Amino acid sequence: MNQPPRLLTLHPQDNVAIALGDIAPGETQGAPRLLQPVGQGHKVATAPIRAGENVLRYGQIIGQARADIAVGEHVHVHNLGMGEHSRDYAHASENAPLAPSSEDRSFMGYHRADGRVGTRNYIGILTSVNCSGSVARFIAEAAETSGLLDGHDNIDGIVPITHGTGCGMSGENEGYATLFRTLSGYAQHPNFGGILLIGLGCEVMQISDLVGGRPIRADGTLRYMTIQHEGGTRRTIEKGLDELRGIATLANKARRAPASVAHLTVGMQCGGSDGYSGITANPALGMASDLLVRHGGTTILSETSEIYGAEHLLTRRAASVEVGEKLIDRIRWWEDYTARNHGEMDNNPSPGNKRGGLTTILEKSLGAVAKSGSAPLTDVYLFGEKIDKRGFVFMDSPGFDPCSVTGQIASGANLIVFTTGRGSVSGYMPTPCIKIATNSDMYRRMSEDMDINCGDIVSDGVGLDDKGREIFEMLIRTASGERTRSETLGFGGVEFVPWQIGAVM
Amino acid sequence: MNQPPRLLTLHPQDNVAIALGDIAPGETQGAPRLLQPVGQGHKVATAPIRAGENVLRYGQIIGQARADIAVGEHVHVHNLGMGEHSRDYAHASENAPLAPSSEDRSFMGYHRADGRVGTRNYIGILTSVNCSGSVARFIAEAAETSGLLDGHDNIDGIVPITHGTGCGMSGENEGYATLFRTLSGYAQHPNFGGILLIGLGCEVMQISDLVGGRPIRADGTLRYMTIQHEGGTRRTIEKGLDELRGIATLANKARRAPASVAHLTVGMQCGGSDGYSGITANPALGMASDLLVRHGGTTILSETSEIYGAEHLLTRRAASVEVGEKLIDRIRWWEDYTARNHGEMDNNPSPGNKRGGLTTILEKSLGAVAKSGSAPLTDVYLFGEKIDKRGFVFMDSPGFDPCSVTGQIASGANLIVFTTGRGSVSGYMPTPCIKIATNSDMYRRMSEDMDINCGDIVSDGVGLDDKGREIFEMLIRTASGERTRSETLGFGGVEFVPWQIGAVM
Ligand SMILES: [Ca+2]
Ligand SMILES: [Ca+2]
Ligand SMILES: [Ca+2]
Ligand SMILES: [Ca+2]
Ligand SMILES: [Ca+2]
Structure with a gap:
C-alpha cells in the first residue's frame, strides 16, 4: 500500500488519466510529467488537447476543453466544460457488435420448463399484499420447524417474499402495473423451483388477476390461496404446509446440468x-x-x-x-x-x-x-418487465439499491x-x-x-x-452453486422492495 | 340466526333506520310498517320527512329529501340527495365536551420517564433504512438463539422493525420529514422499554440526525450503531448483542403499575x-x-x-x-x-x-x-406526529391499514x-x-x-x-397485559409500513 502515487488510464482512447493519490510535480514515474500538483481522483492530460476538443474518459466524451491543455496539466472546471454534445442522441450510431468469444463456457444450472435456467432452486412464498406477509413467514417458519424439506436436498430453502404494498392503491395506474410485473416476474423466476402465492383476499392486487389467464409454471409448481377463503391464519398455515409438500416433491426433482453462460x-x-x-x-x-x-x-x-x-x-x-x-x-x-x-x-x-x-x-x-x-x-x-433479448440491456429503475435489484430480479436476473x-x-x-x-x-x-x-x-x-x-x-462459479458472502450470512429476508409509484390511498 | 329481519336505528335523532335483512312490507315487528320491500342495508324512514329536510343517520346529516317521504318508505337515490351543506365547515359549532365519567378506571401499565405509559414492554431494533433490516433481524435471531432475555421476565420480546425505504429519496422534502417523524415516534414509543437503532451508514436517513440534538430516552435505553462504522455484518451483530444486553438490564426493571385509562x-x-x-x-x-x-x-x-x-x-x-x-x-x-x-x-x-x-x-x-x-x-x-393532547384527535394517513396503523403508533398509540x-x-x-x-x-x-x-x-x-x-x-384488559389474538399468533414482523411520499430516486 506504500507504492508511489500513480496515474490510471481507464481506456486506450482517453486523453486524461486519473490520479490515484495526491501527486506533486515530478512524482510520477514515467510519462506524463505533471505541470502542477493534482489531487487524488482528479484528472491529468495525457495528450495535448486543443481548445474546443473533446476530453475523453472511459473512451467517452466528458466535455470539451475551454482552452488549450498541455500534457501533464490538471483538467477540471477551469479548463473543461460541456457543450451541446448531449443534445444529440445520434441513435444507433455506435452500435457495432462485440466480437463473439471463441471460448465455449458453461455453468451448472437448473433448466426450467420455460427454457430459462436458474442458478438456485428455492421455493418462494410470494405475497400479493402486506396483509399476507406475516402468514407467509409463519408458513416458512412452520416448514422449518417441522423439517418439511428433510430429504429434499436439491432445494436451497424456502423464501418468504414480503413487502409493504398491494393495497391502498389504484387498481388501474402505472403503480399497479409496476407491482403486477414485479410479482409476476418473481412468480416465474427460474431461481425458484416452485411458488406458493398467498393473498389476504380483499386486496387491490388480486391473486386471481396474478394467476389468471396466463400459464405460470405449467409444470404445476405454482399453488395459491387466500387467508380469507381458507378461514384465517391457522387454517392457511396448515393448508400452506400441505401445498408446500406438493411443491417440494416437484421442486426436489430439479438437478443442476450444464448450461451455456448465454443463459446468465x-x-x-x-x-x-x-x-x-x-x-x-x-x-x-x-x-x-x-x-x-x-x-x-x-x-x-x-x-x-x-x-x-x-x-x-x-x-x-x-x-x-x-x-x-x-x-x-x-x-x-x-x-x-x-x-x-x-x-x-x-x-x-x-x-x-x-x-x-x-x-x-x-x-x-x-x-x-x-x-x-x-x-x-x-x-x-x-421495471420488472421480462427480459426477452440477450446482450446488454437497460431496465428502468430508481437508484435505490433494494428497489432497483428487485426490478432486475423480476425482469429475470439470475445473478446480481x-x-x-x-x-x-x-x-x-x-x-x-x-x-x-x-x-x-x-x-x-x-x-x-x-x-x-x-x-x-x-x-x-x-x-x-x-x-x-x-x-x-x-459469475460462473456462483451461478453453478458457490455461495456468495451475503448468501452465507443469510441475507434476503427484507430486501424485496417493489417500486411504489403513485399515491398511497 | 333465524330471527326475523329487523330494522336498526343507529342514533336517537335519526329519521331513518337500516334494514338488517331483505324485508317485505308487513314483515317488521313494531313500527314502522314498511310501504315497500327494502333490501338489506337499505334505509327506511322512521319519521315523516318533508322535501328539503335533512335525512339523519348516525345523528348526522347524510343529505336532504328530494320529495316528501312517509314513514315506512324506502329512502335512497330516488328521494335523497345532497345539497350544499358540505360546503359549510361551520368550524367549532358543535363541540360541546362529553360529560366526564364518574367512574375512576385504571389499567396496569409501564410508566415511562417521559410521563407516558406503555401497555407492553418490548425492546425494539429499529432501522433507519432497508439496508440495515437484515442485520436487525440477525441480531434479534441471535438474541433468541443465545437466550439473551433469559431471566428478563419483564420484557415481552425483541422486535426488529424493518421497512423498504430510508434512502433513494430527497433528504429535504415532506417524504423525508414523514419518515423522520415515524422513526422518531417509534424510537420514543412507551411500549418499548428500550431501543437499538441500526443504520447502514451511507443512507439519506442518517442515524446522527435521528438521535442528534434531542433527548430521546434520557434513561439510557436507546443505543445506536451503523454497520459501516462497526465493520460489517458479523461485528455489528456482536456489538448489537452487547448493546442489547445493556438495554435489557434496564428494560427489565420496568414493572406494571396502576395508571389511569387517561393514559390510553x-x-x-x-x-x-x-x-x-x-x-x-x-x-x-x-x-x-x-x-x-x-x-x-x-x-x-x-x-x-x-x-x-x-x-x-x-x-x-x-x-x-x-x-x-x-x-x-x-x-x-x-x-x-x-x-x-x-x-x-x-x-x-x-x-x-x-x-x-x-x-x-x-x-x-x-x-x-x-x-x-x-x-x-x-x-x-x-402522520406520525407526536400526539400531545387528550380526547378525540385526527391523524392524517392513507386508508391502507399497515401504513395508517404505523402512523398511529408513531404518533403514540399504545392500543389499536x-x-x-x-x-x-x-x-x-x-x-x-x-x-x-x-x-x-x-x-x-x-x-x-x-x-x-x-x-x-x-x-x-x-x-x-x-x-x-x-x-x-x-381495551383495559389488553392494556394491562392480556394478549390479543394477533399477539398470540405472533403477528407484527412485516407490518411496519412508513408512508412513502414522493419519488423513489
Ligand atoms: Ca420487449
Ligand atoms: Ca447509488
Ligand atoms: Ca443503486
Ligand atoms: Ca378501509
Ligand atoms: Ca384502513
Missing part, C-alpha cells in the same frame, strides 16, 4: 458509491459485462436517476433508433415523475464530487454507466453484481448477489461481506481487464 | 370493510371511543381518504376554528397529492355500495367516521382497535391490536383471528352501547 442474466448495481466506484469496480464490471455479452449472455444496467446526463451515450450504442427512443422515453418519464413529486432530476456533481475530481454531469453519470462496458444496447425494459464503496450489506433471494469493493480500505474492514476487492486496481496496480476476468469467473 | 391512546382503524362496518363495528367502536374520552383518554381517527366527504362534520366538532382549519388543510393537501399522482380523491359510493344501500358520499364517509363517536375534535396531527368485515389478519408490534368482526358469518369462519364479534348487533340484537362497553373493557 446479470443485474448490475452500485450502492454506497465513492470516489473509487468510477475508476475501479464499475469499469472492471464493464469488462466483465463485455465478456459475458461476447459469450451470448445478458447484462442489465439500471438506476435511471444515476445515469441521467449520459443517456446520449447509451442512445449511440442502441441497437436501433427505436431502442434509443425507448430509453429517451424513460428519461422524459423520469423528468415528469420527479417534477410532479416536487423534485427534479439532478445528477450534477455536488461540491463534494468536485473536490473529488468530478467535473461534469457527463463524467459523473459515466461513472455509473461504466458498469455497462462497450456492448451495443440491445433493448430497454420497464453489486459494486460498493462505502460497504453495502444486503442479499436478494432468490438471486445470489456478488459484492465488489471499490477500495482496499473498505475491503479490509468489511471483507466478510465482500466477494471481490477491486481496490487492488489502485493499491496493487491490477489491470481492469484482469479484474473483469476475475468477476466473470466468479 | 387508541388508534382506530378499519380494513377490509363490508356493508356491516358502518352499522355494527364502527358505531360500536364510536361508543367505546366516547367512553374512553369521557375517562380522559385519547382516540385517533385517521384514513383521510376514507373520511373524505364528511370532513365538514368533523370541522363542526373541532375544538376551535384553528383545529377545523388544520383538518381542511390536510384535505386540500390530499386533493393535491392524488391529483399530482394522476388520481383523484373519490369516496363516492360505487355501484356496489349503492346496491348495498349507501346513497351519498356523506353516508359512506360517515360509516368510517362513525368510529369516532361524538366527542369534540381536540386536534389534528400529521381494528374493525374488519372481510377479515384482516395483522398485528403491529409493539402495540397490541384488537380485531373486531363486523358480521357473525366472518367471525365464525375466522374466530381464531378475531377478538370481538360485533355481528351479534345484527344476529342477536345486541345494543351498540353494550358493544361499546365490551370494547372498552377489552
Whole structure:
C-alpha cells in the first residue's frame, strides 16, 4: 500500500488519466510529467488537447476543453466544460457488435420448463399484499420447524417474499402495473423451483388477476390461496404446509446440468458509491459485462436517476433508433415523475464530487454507466418487465439499491453484481448477489461481506481487464452453486422492495 | 340466526333506520310498517320527512329529501340527495365536551420517564433504512438463539422493525420529514422499554440526525450503531448483542403499575370493510371511543381518504376554528397529492355500495367516521406526529391499514382497535391490536383471528352501547397485559409500513 502515487488510464482512447493519490510535480514515474500538483481522483492530460476538443474518459466524451491543455496539466472546471454534445442522441450510431468469444463456457444450472435456467432452486412464498406477509413467514417458519424439506436436498430453502404494498392503491395506474410485473416476474423466476402465492383476499392486487389467464409454471409448481377463503391464519398455515409438500416433491426433482453462460442474466448495481466506484469496480464490471455479452449472455444496467446526463451515450450504442427512443422515453418519464413529486432530476456533481475530481454531469453519470462496458444496447425494459433479448440491456429503475435489484430480479436476473464503496450489506433471494469493493480500505474492514476487492486496481496496480476476468469467473462459479458472502450470512429476508409509484390511498 | 329481519336505528335523532335483512312490507315487528320491500342495508324512514329536510343517520346529516317521504318508505337515490351543506365547515359549532365519567378506571401499565405509559414492554431494533433490516433481524435471531432475555421476565420480546425505504429519496422534502417523524415516534414509543437503532451508514436517513440534538430516552435505553462504522455484518451483530444486553438490564426493571385509562391512546382503524362496518363495528367502536374520552383518554381517527366527504362534520366538532382549519388543510393537501399522482380523491359510493344501500358520499364517509363517536375534535396531527393532547384527535394517513396503523403508533398509540368485515389478519408490534368482526358469518369462519364479534348487533340484537362497553373493557384488559389474538399468533414482523411520499430516486 506504500507504492508511489500513480496515474490510471481507464481506456486506450482517453486523453486524461486519473490520479490515484495526491501527486506533486515530478512524482510520477514515467510519462506524463505533471505541470502542477493534482489531487487524488482528479484528472491529468495525457495528450495535448486543443481548445474546443473533446476530453475523453472511459473512451467517452466528458466535455470539451475551454482552452488549450498541455500534457501533464490538471483538467477540471477551469479548463473543461460541456457543450451541446448531449443534445444529440445520434441513435444507433455506435452500435457495432462485440466480437463473439471463441471460448465455449458453461455453468451448472437448473433448466426450467420455460427454457430459462436458474442458478438456485428455492421455493418462494410470494405475497400479493402486506396483509399476507406475516402468514407467509409463519408458513416458512412452520416448514422449518417441522423439517418439511428433510430429504429434499436439491432445494436451497424456502423464501418468504414480503413487502409493504398491494393495497391502498389504484387498481388501474402505472403503480399497479409496476407491482403486477414485479410479482409476476418473481412468480416465474427460474431461481425458484416452485411458488406458493398467498393473498389476504380483499386486496387491490388480486391473486386471481396474478394467476389468471396466463400459464405460470405449467409444470404445476405454482399453488395459491387466500387467508380469507381458507378461514384465517391457522387454517392457511396448515393448508400452506400441505401445498408446500406438493411443491417440494416437484421442486426436489430439479438437478443442476450444464448450461451455456448465454443463459446468465446479470443485474448490475452500485450502492454506497465513492470516489473509487468510477475508476475501479464499475469499469472492471464493464469488462466483465463485455465478456459475458461476447459469450451470448445478458447484462442489465439500471438506476435511471444515476445515469441521467449520459443517456446520449447509451442512445449511440442502441441497437436501433427505436431502442434509443425507448430509453429517451424513460428519461422524459423520469423528468415528469420527479417534477410532479416536487423534485427534479439532478445528477450534477455536488461540491463534494468536485473536490473529488468530478467535473461534469457527463463524467459523473459515466461513472455509473461504466458498469455497462462497450456492448451495443440491445433493448430497454420497464421495471420488472421480462427480459426477452440477450446482450446488454437497460431496465428502468430508481437508484435505490433494494428497489432497483428487485426490478432486475423480476425482469429475470439470475445473478446480481453489486459494486460498493462505502460497504453495502444486503442479499436478494432468490438471486445470489456478488459484492465488489471499490477500495482496499473498505475491503479490509468489511471483507466478510465482500466477494471481490477491486481496490487492488489502485493499491496493487491490477489491470481492469484482469479484474473483469476475475468477476466473470466468479459469475460462473456462483451461478453453478458457490455461495456468495451475503448468501452465507443469510441475507434476503427484507430486501424485496417493489417500486411504489403513485399515491398511497 | 333465524330471527326475523329487523330494522336498526343507529342514533336517537335519526329519521331513518337500516334494514338488517331483505324485508317485505308487513314483515317488521313494531313500527314502522314498511310501504315497500327494502333490501338489506337499505334505509327506511322512521319519521315523516318533508322535501328539503335533512335525512339523519348516525345523528348526522347524510343529505336532504328530494320529495316528501312517509314513514315506512324506502329512502335512497330516488328521494335523497345532497345539497350544499358540505360546503359549510361551520368550524367549532358543535363541540360541546362529553360529560366526564364518574367512574375512576385504571389499567396496569409501564410508566415511562417521559410521563407516558406503555401497555407492553418490548425492546425494539429499529432501522433507519432497508439496508440495515437484515442485520436487525440477525441480531434479534441471535438474541433468541443465545437466550439473551433469559431471566428478563419483564420484557415481552425483541422486535426488529424493518421497512423498504430510508434512502433513494430527497433528504429535504415532506417524504423525508414523514419518515423522520415515524422513526422518531417509534424510537420514543412507551411500549418499548428500550431501543437499538441500526443504520447502514451511507443512507439519506442518517442515524446522527435521528438521535442528534434531542433527548430521546434520557434513561439510557436507546443505543445506536451503523454497520459501516462497526465493520460489517458479523461485528455489528456482536456489538448489537452487547448493546442489547445493556438495554435489557434496564428494560427489565420496568414493572406494571396502576395508571389511569387517561393514559390510553387508541388508534382506530378499519380494513377490509363490508356493508356491516358502518352499522355494527364502527358505531360500536364510536361508543367505546366516547367512553374512553369521557375517562380522559385519547382516540385517533385517521384514513383521510376514507373520511373524505364528511370532513365538514368533523370541522363542526373541532375544538376551535384553528383545529377545523388544520383538518381542511390536510384535505386540500390530499386533493393535491392524488391529483399530482394522476388520481383523484373519490369516496363516492360505487355501484356496489349503492346496491348495498349507501346513497351519498356523506353516508359512506360517515360509516368510517362513525368510529369516532361524538366527542369534540381536540386536534389534528400529521402522520406520525407526536400526539400531545387528550380526547378525540385526527391523524392524517392513507386508508391502507399497515401504513395508517404505523402512523398511529408513531404518533403514540399504545392500543389499536381494528374493525374488519372481510377479515384482516395483522398485528403491529409493539402495540397490541384488537380485531373486531363486523358480521357473525366472518367471525365464525375466522374466530381464531378475531377478538370481538360485533355481528351479534345484527344476529342477536345486541345494543351498540353494550358493544361499546365490551370494547372498552377489552381495551383495559389488553392494556394491562392480556394478549390479543394477533399477539398470540405472533403477528407484527412485516407490518411496519412508513408512508412513502414522493419519488423513489
Ligand atoms: Ca447509488
Ligand atoms: Ca420487449
Ligand atoms: Ca443503486
Ligand atoms: Ca378501509
Ligand atoms: Ca384502513
